[in-house]
Amino acid sequence: MKKIKARALSLLADGTVKRVLGWERGEDAFDCSPALFENEAEMERFVYGTCAGANLSKYCVKMGKAEGKTLVILKPCDTLSFRQLLHEHRVERDAFYIIGAGCTGMMDENGLLAKCAACKGKEFAVYDEIIDTEECRLPTGTEKRMEQVEKLENMTAQERFAFWQGELSRCIRCNACRNVCPACTCIKCVFDNPGSGVQSKAPVTDFEENMFHIIRAYHVAGRCTDCGECSRVCPQGIPLHLINRKLIKDMNELYGDYQAGLGDNERTPLTSFTKEDAEPGIIHERGNG
Amino acid sequence: MSVSNTGWTPKIVAFCCNWCSYAGADLAGSGRMQYPADVKIIRVPCSCRVNPLFILRAFERGADGVIICGCHPGDCHYTSGNYYARRRMTMLFSLLDYLGIERGRTRVEWVSAAEGAKFAKTMNEFVETVYTLGENRKLRDIRCRK
Amino acid sequence: MRKFAAEKLEQLLSGISMPVYAPVEDGGTVIYGRYEPGMRLRLDKLGTDRTPKEVLFPQWESLMHFKMEGKKIQLTEEERANEDYVLFGVRACDMQAIRVLDRVFLSDPVDTYYAARREHGTIVGLACDAPGKNCFCKNFGVDPAQPDADVVLWPAGDEYFCEAYTDKGHALLNGWDTLEADECAVTAIKEEIGKKYDALPFAHLNLNGFDGEHLMEKFESPQWKKLSMACLGCGSCTFSCPTCQCYDIRDYDTGNGIQRYRCWDSCMYSDFTLMAHGANRPTQLERYRQRFMHKLVYFPSRNEGMYSCVGCGRCIEKCPMNLHIVKVIRALGEGEKE
Numbered sequence: 001m002k003k004i005k006a007r008a009l010s011l012l013a014d015g016t017v018k019r020v021l022g023w024e025r026g027e028d029a030f031d032c033s034p035a036l037f038e039n040e041a042e043m044e045r046f047v048y049g050t051c052a053g054a055n056l057s058k059y060c061v062k063m064g065k066a067e068g069k070t071l072v073i074l075k076p077c078d079t080l081s082f083r084q085l086l087h088e089h090r091v092e093r094d095a096f097y098i099i100g101a102g103c104t105g106m107m108d109e110n111g112l113l114a115k116c117a118a119c120k121g122k123e124f125a126v127y128d129e130i131i132d133t134e135e136c137r138l139p140t141g142t143e144k145r146m147e148q149v150e151k152l153e154n155m156t157a158q159e160r161f162a163f164w165q166g167e168l169s170r171c172i173r174c175n176a177c178r179n180v181c182p183a184c185t186c187i188k189c190v191f192d193n194p195g196s197g198v199q200s201k202a203p204v205t206d207f208e209e210n211m212f213h214i215i216r217a218y219h220v221a222g223r224c225t226d227c228g229e230c231s232r233v234c235p236q237g238i239p240l241h242l243i244n245r246k247l248i249k250d251m252n253e254l255y256g257d258y259q260a261g262l263g264d265n266e267r268t269p270l271t272s273f274t275k276e277d278a279e280p281g282i283i284h285e286r287g288n289g
Numbered sequence: 290m291s292v293s294n295t296g297w298t299p300k301i302v303a304f305c306c307n308w309c310s311y312a313g314a315d316l317a318g319s320g321r322m323q324y325p326a327d328v329k330i331i332r333v334p335c336s337c338r339v340n341p342l343f344i345l346r347a348f349e350r351g352a353d354g355v356i357i358c359g360c361h362p363g364d365c366h367y368t369s370g371n372y373y374a375r376r377r378m379t380m381l382f383s384l385l386d387y388l389g390i391e392r393g394r395t396r397v398e399w400v401s402a403a404e405g406a407k408f409a410k411t412m413n414e415f416v417e418t419v420y421t422l423g424e425n426r427k428l429r430d431i432r433c434r435k
Numbered sequence: 436m437r438k439f440a441a442e443k444l445e446q447l448l449s450g451i452s453m454p455v456y457a458p459v460e461d462g463g464t465v466i467y468g469r470y471e472p473g474m475r476l477r478l479d480k481l482g483t484d485r486t487p488k489e490v491l492f493p494q495w496e497s498l499m500h501f502k503m504e505g506k507k508i509q510l511t512e513e514e515r516a517n518e519d520y521v522l523f524g525v526r527a528c529d530m531q532a533i534r535v536l537d538r539v540f541l542s543d544p545v546d547t548y549y550a551a552r553r554e555h556g557t558i559v560g561l562a563c564d565a566p567g568k569n570c571f572c573k574n575f576g577v578d579p580a581q582p583d584a585d586v587v588l589w590p591a592g593d594e595y596f597c598e599a600y601t602d603k604g605h606a607l608l609n610g611w612d613t614l615e616a617d618e619c620a621v622t623a624i625k626e627e628i629g630k631k632y633d634a635l636p637f638a639h640l641n642l643n644g645f646d647g648e649h650l651m652e653k654f655e656s657p658q659w660k661k662l663s664m665a666c667l668g669c670g671s672c673t674f675s676c677p678t679c680q681c682y683d684i685r686d687y688d689t690g691n692g693i694q695r696y697r698c699w700d701s702c703m704y705s706d707f708t709l710m711a712h713g714a715n716r717p718t719q720l721e722r723y724r725q726r727f728m729h730k731l732v733y734f735p736s737r738n739e740g741m742y743s744c745v746g747c748g749r750c751i752e753k754c755p756m757n758l759h760i761v762k763v764i765r766a767l768g769e770g771e772k773e
Contacts, residue, residue: 279397
């Protein structure tokens with residue numbers, strides 16, 4: 001943290017960057033918020049540590065329009081989101097100076113964040129420099145990542161339906177999952193658009209709960225890096241990442257391994273095709289019906 | 290399809306591409322091939338035009354099954370639309386299945402303008418499947434019931 | 436003052452002939468749901484994931500239906516609540532929040548949907564024997580040891596002390612098998628709660644200047660920009676807030692008629708109070724400012740100083756980015772300490 005802060009200060013001082021997008025310390029060890037620092041005095045409150053669970057990539061969409069370079073601190077998983085935004089031309093590479101910050105697993109009051117338990121590794125997908133102060137203690141959790149999805153797949157349709165009704169019925173439509181998602185960058189979301197015919201501010205029936213979450217996950221299919229922010233921010237504790245992961249699992253199985261944010265190919269599985277693709281009927285042949 | 294004593298018949302929404310499947314449906318009609326009147330055809334320019342929201346809204350409003358029909362892969366009027374649709378619909382229907390919606394309620398079928406018989410056969414089969422599954426209760430808006 | 440053994444509590448609740456809404460579990464969260472015998476009560480949970488407000492003012496409710504019959508429109512109004520019920524286990528902060536809602540919905544013009552529910556409910560308050568680190572209710576004149584309810588319970592180890600304060604409360608308590616108790620014991624409990632509260636990190640905030648007099652000064656503070664920077668514009672804070680009362684009225688086309696319903700709205704949303712000319716709060720800064728100015732300045736200036744924050748701490752727990760009202764109070768209250 002000291003190294004990152006010192007580097008940020010020197011980049012601010014020599015004018016390489018105009019501002020720093022990082023974290024500001026709060027009331028206790030688990031309380032820090034994303035913040036913007038423009039001078040040395042403000043940098044007093046800068047912090048980087050296990051409380052920095054939030055993915056700052058989303059803020060880059062807005063920040064990229066500011067004048068001058070912005071320094072942004074990204075953890076390994078966050079760099080995937082940022083690179084995906086680059087692919088989609090939602091951010092300009094030149095507008096940012098990226099410090100890749102080493103991550104030892106992020107925590108909240110209840111311990112290690114669920115998203116960190118399925119850590120995708122400590123490689124940085126995009127950076128200007130890396131300040132990797134500590135060895136990542138966590139084993140990567142990629143093998144275990146699909147465990148829960150598989151468990152659900154092996155249930156009967158009725159069991160799966162009961163599971164998801166139980167989870168989704170708690171949804172209060174606060175839209176935190178959508179607003180935090182670095183892949184959700186529509187200027188006007190279909191669910192906020194009075195002209196769309198599906199605008200809604202409350203999950204009035206179980207259909208509306210379903211529809212919102214189907215569309216939310218489906219719209220980011222192929223672009224979702226599995227950063228896990230949707231589940232982290234859900235005030236009702238709904239495991240939303242399991243919907244996204246199912247889509248990732250399907251795409252990997254049917255269209256070849258793919259990790260959004262990696263590679264130079266701007267085409268995601270859903271914006272490309274091969275002539276030999278599986279027919280949609282394949283879903284009838286798999287798992288439990 | 291047999292009509293039971295309850296008189297319930299499934300509502301089926303069929304999205305048909307203008308260039309192949311809609312013409313196929315036309316051919317089925319002019320060839321006087323029988324398929325249930327419960328199939329409501331919505332003509333779209335290409336199977337690729339079908340937005341996932343269309344499908345969900347069909348279910349919302351009480352459809353018991355949704356089928357997408359397009360040109361055979363390789364025959365798309367717009368070269369590649371149905372290749373995209375194939376991936377999209379596979380993913381969407383797999384997701385619906387994952388959420389516990391019966392997989393028999395969704396289907397994709399490629400029907401060319403010359404395949405009137407295939408169109409009728411597909412519709413007969415699909416209606417039969419949905420009929421066996423019964424009324425769609427999992428993915429509809431209860432407010433839309435009378 | 437009366438008392439009863441703690442182990443008898445579930446038996447007493449099961450014996451109530453009316454529906455009882457109490458803090459119960461719902462898939463890992465705690466909500467005020469319909470209590471059925473055998474359910475596990477979660478009276479230990481401070482800042483329940485969903486608030487008792489929902490019993491009085493649900494997230495959505497149908498107001499009326501329209502139906503076309505020939506050229507005539509048939510209008511059916513939704514019936515008002517007409518069943519008595521008990522709302523059990525309401526903390527002092529949430530009780531104060533209901534008083535805030537009363538101000539809004541029961542002042543002229545009266546909201547009859549809310550009024551009917553309010554009238555049919557008997558509220559049993561629960562004193563906080565262990566206020567948590569996110570609690571800051573006393574700053575807003577709430578006493579965690581004395582909920583302003585029809586009946587109040589004070590937990591004391593293996594027994595509960597109880598007292599009724601209204602006719603509805605007496606009617607409920609008279610049906611319970613309780614013993615005569617000494618007032619002094621409760622006084623001691625209250626003192627103990629007060630001491631525990633005083634040791635909390637947000638126990639004593641400086642609210643100087645949060646009033647109508649300093650409105651423009653607060654409104655124009657340069658701090659808002661920094662404070663709101665990380666705000667995602669989600670509705671976590673508003674929907675988990677016990678006092679947020681904004682709603683939207685919407686029509687749903689059912690295919691054979693229209694259902695007019697109202698649902699909670701959030702000032703954090705870009706389409707909140709959207710008008711033909713566009714949004715009157717164009718960026719998140721204005722929306723964020725609106726939420727806190729409403730709670731701390733606008734509302735008290737129109738309601739004899741009654742804040743529409745009750746210090747329950749839910750927004751501290753729920754905000755995905757840890758932005759919350761205590762940070763606002765500290766940032767804007769600076770320089771005005773006595």
